[in-house]
Amino acid sequence: MPHSMTCVAPTVAAALELRPLRDATGEPIAQILADLQGAERIAILAPDALGQHQLERFANEMPFLWSLCGERHMILQSVMPSITPVNFAAMVSGCDLAVHGVASKGLDFQCETLFDILGEAGEQGAGCGRPGYTGSELLGRVAQIDGTAALSDDAAIEEIVLRIAAESQPRFIIAQIGGTDDHFHRFGPTSARMLPKLCETDCRLERMVAELTALGYSLMILSDHGQHDTGNPDKGGTHGTEMDEDCLVPCTWLRA
Numbered sequence: 001m002p003h004s005m006t007c008v009a010p011t012v013a014a015a016l017e018l019r020p021l022r023d024a025t026g027e028p029i030a031q032i033l034a035d036l037q038g039a040e041r042i043a044i045l046a047p048d049a050l051g052q053h054q055l056e057r058f059a060n061e062m063p064f065l066w067s068l069c070g071e072r073h074m075i076l077q078s079v080m081p082s083i084t085p086v087n088f089a090a091m092v093s094g095c096d097l098a099v100h101g102v103a104s105k106g107l108d109f110q111c112e113t114l115f116d117i118l119g120e121a122g123e124q125g126a127g128c129g130r131p132g133y134t135g136s137e138l139l140g141r142v143a144q145i146d147g148t149a150a151l152s153d154d155a156a157i158e159e160i161v162l163r164i165a166a167e168s169q170p171r172f173i174i175a176q177i178g179g180t181d182d183h184f185h186r187f188g189p190t191s192a193r194m195l196p197k198l199c200e201t202d203c204r205l206e207r208m209v210a211e212l213t214a215l216g217y218s219l220m221i222l223s224d225h226g227q228h229d230t231g232n233p234d235k236g237g238t239h240g241t242e243m244d245e246d247c248l249v250p251c252t253w254l255r256a
Helices: 005-015 030-036 052-057 063-071 084-093 114-120 134-142 154-167 179-187 192-214
Strands: 041-047 074-077 125-129 145-148 172-177 217-222 248-254
Touching: 005 030, 005 041, 005 074, 005 084, 005 114, 005 217, 030 217, 030 248, 041 084, 041 154, 041 192, 052 063, 052 248, 063 192, 063 248, 084 114, 084 134, 084 172, 114 125, 114 172, 125 134, 125 154, 134 145, 134 172, 145 154, 154 172, 154 192, 172 192, 179 192, 192 217
Parallel strands: 041 172, 041 217, 125 145, 125 172
Antiparallel strands: 074 248, 217 248
16 A cells, blocks of 8 residues: 555654654654664655656656666655645645645645744754745745745756755755646646656756765655646646546655
């Protein structure tokens, strides 16, 4: 059985040796915790909508991520509905929608988050994303460090994440890499027209992992949800359902 997205925040809290989240319904994932327990810093890199089905289909275009998954890999299951704000909120709270209350990126958390327990411990966390996206409008808004990128592209996300890591060294960073979701919506999650974006994303992840581990960050790479084809080539892909294509996402990790 896949682990729920609600297990991500409890795993991060336990690995960073912070107190447990009061409202979390998920539990720490023992397999990840065995490798990351006692990590000095953790960064989550989340290529939006890159579900398990997409990764398997396009493995040849993503050799770096596929190789990491060959070493350490598990499948997570998105909470419902399988949309971006709901699942990024789950990643940092350990709760599903009924508890965290974040049905859209402009809403406030109705529960405790990783940023709350970091602040209580005198530590900092950063939420990073493009302007107008969940990484900025939700995570950047509630984090101690607002990692809103200067431009609305993935290159700007890479730049802001690495700058924050080098200059501020927060104990926790979470970054939404939004280009994959945009392209899947436009072209469809099984389209060969996705190949340049997937190759670009894989190279970006490889650079970011190298830079972040050199700065002392252990990594988790996962997605918020997947996508399925609409059957209409003019409408590309969509998500939000209980379909495996929408809900099953890869997760890999490595210790700095």
